[in-house]
Amino acid sequence: MPQPSANNxxxxxxxxxxxxxxxxxxDDSYRAALAKVAKKTSAADLTVPELERTLEYLKRCGFKxxxxxxxxxxxxxxxxxxxxxxxxxxxAKKIRALWxxxxxxxxxxxxxxxxLAAYVKRITKxxxxxxxxxxxxxxxxxxxxxxxxxFLPNQVKALAQQLADAINAGRVQLPxxxxxGLRYTVGIAQQRQTFDPMxxxxxxLTNAIKKGGAx
Numbered sequence: 001m002p003q004p005s006a007n008n009x010x011x012x013x014x015x016x017x018x019x020x021x022x023x024x025x026x027d028d029s030y031r032a033a034l035a036k037v038a039k040k041t042s043a044a045d046l047t048v049p050e051l052e053r054t055l056e057y058l059k060r061c062g063f064k065x066x067x068x069x070x071x072x073x074x075x076x077x078x079x080x081x082x083x084x085x086x087x088x089x090x091x092a093k094k095i096r097a098l099w100x101x102x103x104x105x106x107x108x109x110x111x112x113x114x115x116l117a118a119y120v121k122r123i124t125k126x127x128x129x130x131x132x133x134x135x136x137x138x139x140x141x142x143x144x145x146x147x148x149x150x151f152l153p154n155q156v157k158a159l160a161q162q163l164a165d166a167i168n169a170g171r172v173q174l175p176x177x178x179x180x181g182l183r184y185t186v187g188i189a190q191q192r193q194t195f196d197p198m199x200x201x202x203x204x205l206t207n208a209i210k211k212g213g214a215x
Contacts, residue, residue: 012051013043019055019063023113029093033057036100062113091137092129095120098144101199105151145195152198153190159205160186166209174208182208 020030031041037057038050046054059065096116103111120129123143124136132140160182166172167179174182182204189201 009048009051012048012055013046015055015065016043016051016058018066019058019061023058023061023063033061060110060112091132091134091141095129095137095140095144098141098148102144102148105148105155105202107147107151149193149195149198152195152202153193156186156189156198156201156205159202159209163205163209172209178208 019025025033034041034043034046034054037054038046040046040050043051043054055063099108099116099119100111102108108115117128120132120140121127123140124132126132126136163172163182167174185197185201185204189197192198
């Protein structure tokens with residue numbers, strides 16, 4: 001007979017596949033979500049804790065687990081509120097990526113599709129990301145970049161110091177060319193004080209710290 005842990009694993013994989021369908025995620029968005037949470041691109045390769053973290057992430061993105069229970073006094077299964085589908089055009093993907101990046105920065109507390117829709121409506125007066133035009137998409141992108149720049153410079157400075165301290169203490173060892181590349185990237189970010197180089201510096205520093213185990 002299958003072990004309970006095996007049953008739980010298959011249940012989690014099924015739920016993740018249902019979430020992919022309900023959120024209308026294409027393969028690229030789905031694999032990016034798995035990589036973000038578990039550093040893997042297939043649910044079959046995830047451990048049970050990784051599957052659980054991935055499911056929680058998808059719930060924050062708007063997935064609702066359907067209840068199999070029946071409401072009192074009826075013979076019909078209860079229905080969960082439908083998940084908000086994801087817009088899949090390039091501009092929408094860029095906006096969603098910025099929204100999740102703002103969550104990584106700590107600027108956004110709720111990374112769900114519903115919370116993003118509320119932000120879209122506040123900025124553009126349009127109810128859904130699917131309905132914005134090119135000008136409104138650009139307005140959103142620039143607004144989110146400005147929002148991120150309220151956090152990025154200080155975080156890049158702190159991450160650079162954290163990595164430098166870890167290297168000096170011997171907790172992290174990086175090839176000289178990697179250290180030189182990071183110094184150049186951080187230097188460009190500090191010199192220009194604009195979103196794109198600052199984001200690159202943040203991501204490079206974050207990845208170096210994670211790989212070195214200096215978190």
